[in-house]
Amino acid sequence: MLLNTAEAARLLSTDEKTVVRWVRKERLPATPVDGELRINRIDLLEWATDRGIKVLPEAYAGMEDEPGLFPSLSSALETGGIHCGVPGDDKLTALRNVVALLPLPPQMDPDFVLQVLLAREALGTTAIGDGIAIPHMRNPILLQVPASSITLCHLASPVDFGALDGKPVQFLFTLVSPTVKAHLHLLSRLAHALRDPRLREALKRPCDPAGIRAAVAEIERSLGG
Structure with missing residues (x-):
């Protein structure tokens, strides 16, 4: 529309x-x-x-779909995983290493996924400030994955993503979704959670997957699921 x-x-x-x-x-x-x-x-x-x-x-309006299409942040993170100390000295290397950790179908070419992520970055940085970026596919349906996931990678060293606040990025939340609707649902939920001080505090600590999962679950409970 x-x-x-x-x-x-x-x-x-x-x-x-x-x-x-x-x-x-x-x-x-x-x-x-x-x-x-x-x-x-x-x-x-x-x-x-x-x-x-x-x-x-x-x-x-009109973007709802069948029940079960939209996973919770917690389940998407569980599918995608939280990874500490991911190496990468620049954006290209970091994203290549992130792609290697994504829960992709075995028949999917990682180089294709990397190119899709880089094409999205070329439209404008996915860095949102405070050392956080949300790499994602400009057209999620291109990947034809069976389920949505969010893969959180804590980089071993911060990398310049061209963020508007000038801060290098250390946390990459990479979204993979089978449909545009599921993508927007997760992106909206993640953006809300990243504004919540509970998740921000969990991210400030040394890479702590259990603490991050607990903070996300608490935020979702406060939202009613």
Whole structure:
């Protein structure tokens, strides 16, 4: 579904001038149609979630799917795993080592997955600040995986991801999802959890998988699942 700037502004609780500025300066994806900007709803949701910008609930209308499609953060982390001391001196090397740890089907080419992640980074860094990045597939369905997962990698040494706050990245939350709907669900939940001080405190400690899982579970209980 394509939105005009007025519709996008309403869903983001802002004004059209701000939306146009985001398109021009903040990489909000938009396409000129008959002389006016049009924004894909999926692009809007992904862009806003990446930046922690709240979106009106009606933006998700019609995106529900069959029960069980959307896993909890805890189950997605359990599937993807938490890995400490992952090596990598630069973005390319770090992402290559991250891909090696993803729960991918045996027939899937890791080099293809790496190229998909790099293509997403080329559109704009997935670093969200404070040493955290959320690498993910621009089009999740390309991977055709059976289930969603979040793989958390704690890098042995921080790596420059071009974050807006200038801080190098040490935590990579890599999302892999079978559908766009599942992807947006997990991305939104993860963005919310990463704003919660309980998870932030767990990440500040030396790599502590049990503490991270406990913090995520506590946050999900407070949200009602």
